[in-house]
Amino acid sequence: MDKGGWHRQQMSCFRKMEKLIVAMQDPDMGIKMRNQRLLITVIPHAMTGRDVIDWLIQKYRMCEEEALHLGGMLVRYGYIYPLKEPRSLVLRADETPYRFQTPYFWTSTRWPASEIDYAIYLAKKNIRKQGELMEYEKERYSLLHKRINHTWDFVVMQAREQLRASKQRRKADRIVLECQEQAYWLINRPQPGAHNILDVGLERPNNFSSRVTLNSDYYKSEIEACRRALGRNRVKSSICLEGFVKFSEQYQNHDPIMQGCLPSNPWISDDSAHWTMNAEMVPTPTRLRVERWSFSFRELLNDVMGRREFMTYLEKEFSAENLCFWQACENIRHGESSRIVEKVEEVYKAFLAPGAARWVNIDSKTMAHTLEGLKHPHRFVMDAAQMHIYFLMKKDSYPRYLKSDLYKNMLARAIVPQETKKSVFPFMRRQRHSSPSPAQAFTQVLEEDGRAQAGTNAAGSHV
Amino acid sequence: MAAEKAEIDALKKECDGLRTKIEAARKAVNDSTMTDAAGGVDTVGRVQLKLRKTLKGHLAKIYAMHWAADSRQMVSASQDGKLLIWDTFTGNKLIAVPLKSAWVMSVAFAPSGNLVASGGLDNICTVYNIKSASPKTLRELDAHTGYLSCCRFLSDSEILTASGDTTCCLWDLETGKQKIIFTNHIGDCMSLALSPDGNTFISGACDSLAKLWDLREGTCKQTFSGHTSDINAISFFPSGNAVITGSDDCSCKMYDLRADQEVTGYQDTSLNAGVTSLALSNSGRLIFAGYDDFNCHIWDTLKGEKVGVLSGHDNRVSCTGVPEDGMGVCTGSWDSFLKLWN
Numbered sequence: 001m002d003k004g005g006w007h008r009q010q011m012s013c014f015r016k017m018e019k020l021i022v023a024m025q026d027p028d029m030g031i032k033m034r035n036q037r038l039l040i041t042v043i044p045h046a047m048t049g050r051d052v053i054d055w056l057i058q059k060y061r062m063c064e065e066e067a068l069h070l071g072g073m074l075v076r077y078g079y080i081y082p083l084k085e086p087r088s089l090v091l092r093a094d095e096t097p098y099r100f101q102t103p104y105f106w107t108s109t110r111w112p113a114s115e116i117d118y119a120i121y122l123a124k125k126n127i128r129k130q131g132e133l134m135e136y137e138k139e140r141y142s143l144l145h146k147r148i149n150h151t152w153d154f155v156v157m158q159a160r161e162q163l164r165a166s167k168q169r170r171k172a173d174r175i176v177l178e179c180q181e182q183a184y185w186l187i188n189r190p191q192p193g194a195h196n197i198l199d200v201g202l203e204r205p206n207n208f209s210s211r212v213t214l215n216s217d218y219y220k221s222e223i224e225a226c227r228r229a230l231g232r233n234r235v236k237s238s239i240c241l242e243g244f245v246k247f248s249e250q251y252q253n254h255d256p257i258m259q260g261c262l263p264s265n266p267w268i269s270d271d272s273a274h275w276t277m278n279a280e281m282v283p284t285p286t287r288l289r290v291e292r293w294s295f296s297f298r299e300l301l302n303d304v305m306g307r308r309e310f311m312t313y314l315e316k317e318f319s320a321e322n323l324c325f326w327q328a329c330e331n332i333r334h335g336e337s338s339r340i341v342e343k344v345e346e347v348y349k350a351f352l353a354p355g356a357a358r359w360v361n362i363d364s365k366t367m368a369h370t371l372e373g374l375k376h377p378h379r380f381v382m383d384a385a386q387m388h389i390y391f392l393m394k395k396d397s398y399p400r401y402l403k404s405d406l407y408k409n410m411l412a413r414a415i416v417p418q419e420t421k422k423s424v425f426p427f428m429r430r431q432r433h434s435s436p437s438p439a440q441a442f443t444q445v446l447e448e449d450g451r452a453q454a455g456t457n458a459a460g461s462h463v
Numbered sequence: 464m465a466a467e468k469a470e471i472d473a474l475k476k477e478c479d480g481l482r483t484k485i486e487a488a489r490k491a492v493n494d495s496t497m498t499d500a501a502g503g504v505d506t507v508g509r510v511q512l513k514l515r516k517t518l519k520g521h522l523a524k525i526y527a528m529h530w531a532a533d534s535r536q537m538v539s540a541s542q543d544g545k546l547l548i549w550d551t552f553t554g555n556k557l558i559a560v561p562l563k564s565a566w567v568m569s570v571a572f573a574p575s576g577n578l579v580a581s582g583g584l585d586n587i588c589t590v591y592n593i594k595s596a597s598p599k600t601l602r603e604l605d606a607h608t609g610y611l612s613c614c615r616f617l618s619d620s621e622i623l624t625a626s627g628d629t630t631c632c633l634w635d636l637e638t639g640k641q642k643i644i645f646t647n648h649i650g651d652c653m654s655l656a657l658s659p660d661g662n663t664f665i666s667g668a669c670d671s672l673a674k675l676w677d678l679r680e681g682t683c684k685q686t687f688s689g690h691t692s693d694i695n696a697i698s699f700f701p702s703g704n705a706v707i708t709g710s711d712d713c714s715c716k717m718y719d720l721r722a723d724q725e726v727t728g729y730q731d732t733s734l735n736a737g738v739t740s741l742a743l744s745n746s747g748r749l750i751f752a753g754y755d756d757f758n759c760h761i762w763d764t765l766k767g768e769k770v771g772v773l774s775g776h777d778n779r780v781s782c783t784g785v786p787e788d789g790m791g792v793c794t795g796s797w798d799s800f801l802k803l804w805n
Contacts, residue, residue, distance in 0.1 A: 013711075016713060017735045060733045062733065065774070069774060201524065202568060214471075218649075219474035222478050226482060232723065234492040234721070235492065236494050237722045237726070241495055242500055245765060247701070248504075248747050248765060256745070256788070256789050257790075257792070257805055258744060258749070267515045267790055267791050268805065270552075336637055380679045
């Protein structure tokens with residue numbers, strides 16, 4: 001099975017982890033290692049989970065939780081393995097001993113793990129001690145035996161040879177090597193049910209490959225595209241960046257994650273009042289909503305109520321046909337294809353034809369262009385005319401609307417919801433059916449205070 | 464053969480020459496950095512969002528999720544072969560849509576709330592009417608020659624798809640036919656996003672490029688490079704003037720559309736896993752990026768710093784989404800759960 005794509009994407013992640021691992025083992029700045037007693041043998045160059053976490057906290061100035069997570073990843077990917085409970089691939093923030101995996105046994109070094117190597121490993125375990133293989137290993141062993149039966153002699157021979165060689169080593173070295181090898185296979189052939197880091201999800205059959213041939217046609221069109229791109233207008237970074245900063249600042253109060261929201265965030269309070277107050281059509285809109293209409297013309301037009309208010313204003317100015325025309329064009333752009341021709345016809349009759357009831361004033365050039373397009377109506381045939389009227393409203397009517405009494409009154413009347421009183425919180429509601437002791441009620445309020453505080457401080461700038 | 468190769472080499476040289484000129488033109492307008500521009504902005508401090516709800520119901524890896532326009536309903540897709548439509552407020556499952564193919568990679572909710580679409584290794588984008596008594600297949604959009612990685616409705620009449628066959632496509636839902644095919648990527652398209660004004664869309668692909676397309680003309684208007692691996696996630700900054708991408712190279716990047724270049728990169732030596740998904744808070748100040756390391760990390764868009772983390776999933780975070788009203792963020796994971804945070 002082709003895992004080329006996975007190999008490419010995982011390798012860069014492995015490289016990053018490996019950089020980190022190498023830094024952890026730096027003789028001067030790395031983790032201070034020590035000997036670890038394992039039953040009666042002393043294993044050198046070991047460290048505790050606590051050591052790992054403290055080092056990460058200090059090196060990256062992160063909190064304990066993040067260090068635990070990052071360290072845990074290193075264990076899951078086999079760069080660090082536990083000495084005492086090899087199958088438990090978690091990082092514990094205590095005196096549990098761990099060791100660095102030797103680069104020989106990094107997943108990235110010996111990728112992909114070979115079937116023959118796995119067979120040899122299982123064979124060794126089997127030969128060394130009868131019954132040492134776990135149930136799932138026995139199953140895999142017999143599957144392998146069937147699948148690569150033709151090389152089985154080689155497998156057994158290799159296994160015996162490796163066992164013989166290992167007997168020559170010092171006990172400590174032998175144990176270390178066995179631990180390392182076991183750790184490698186726990187990662188690359190995980191136990192059923194255990195997390196599999198090699199899991200890449202759905203195998204995407206297509207790869208960055210033969211689909212697009214980089215031939216002369218391709219380069220010719222690329223050259224065309226580059227020439228067009230070269231000629232494009234580019235705005236100075238300083239202006240653009242300022243735009244982003246301004247936007248974020250302007251919308252900060254309108255960002256519930258940044259600033260909370262009134263009367264309360266429904267996800268937190270289980271009270272849907274906010275949604276009710278901000279439904280598409282309400283008798284009186286909220287203040288934040290009306291404020292947004294002043295942020296940009298698009299904000300006003302995107303809000304059904306905003307459009308309605310603006311329409312009322314335009315009617316007073318006898319230019320409502322502009323907004324009607326714009327809306328009719330939107331209807332064509334986003335509506336059913338089958339009705340496009342019919343709608344275009346209607347729009348022309350109502351807004352563009354000489355003597356039309358709601359004639360809109362577009363310049364002659366755009367009108368000529370539109371009339372030409374009407375011969376073969378399509379979804380975007382009204383775009384130029386619509387754009388013209390859009391900018392007309394944006395430059396002229398919109399700013400005046402924002403200064404008008406109509407808008408100012410709406411803003412003044414707009415609702416600023418009260419922050420939901422704590423008694424509306426569900427726990428208190430439930431209590432109403434039984435009579436809570438005053439002491440209980442008091443504790444409840446304190447708890448809620450804490451929670452409510454946490455809720456509103458969610459993303460505030462606190463140190 | 465030699466003549467052909469010589470021609471291609473010459474063309475490639477010309478192409479490279481033009482690209483160098485483009486880089487120079489970009490540099491010429493690059494008179495500031497985001498660090499300078501955001502110098503006077505307050506930091507957000509440590510962003511600690513709480514887990515508010517866990518939605519349980521899927522039986523296998525969740526691959527995709529999408530909020531409905533009402534900011535309350537949400538659809539999720541899982542390898543268990545089902546789409547689930549949730550009322551996130553109550554936590555109830557409203558509708559279950561059984562899929563013909565369990566290998567689903569993407570799901571979308573129509574702005575009207577009437578339709579949902581999904582697709583994956585079957586190469587087909589299937590559109591379902593969820594307002595009928597039981598979910599009915601409305602259309603099977605079958606023309607891509609590669610897997611469906613992403614889909615987004617423009618309306619009940621049109622849908623955009625991104626595919627492993629390196630193209631994106633605009634479909635007419637009434638006829639079920641392709642209207643425009645957007646070709647320019649040279650790697651599998653992985654993700655797409657619609658601009659706030661509805662005139663353009665952006666796509667990210669395995670060729671490590673992000674491209675801006677005009678929906679009417681069908682042409683690629685801008686190309687952004689810089690990533691060194693597949694782009695898996697892409698989104699517009701809410702003002703519509705910038706694009707945020709997330710990649711297998713473990714970083715996110717922000718590209719400015721008007722200055723036509725990369726503005727900031729979001730990476731950290733402690734982050735060694737690919738970005739699978741991303742979403743922005745309503746003011747654009749926060750980026751929520753889901754990673755293969757089981758966490759969703761939070762970035763300060765303006766300061767370029769990591770400001771928080773959402774941890775709690777037991778496997779890769781495969782999808783992330785902020786609803787239109789910006790109330791919080793939803794993460795979906797291979798651990799089969801969806802979590803809501805704010």
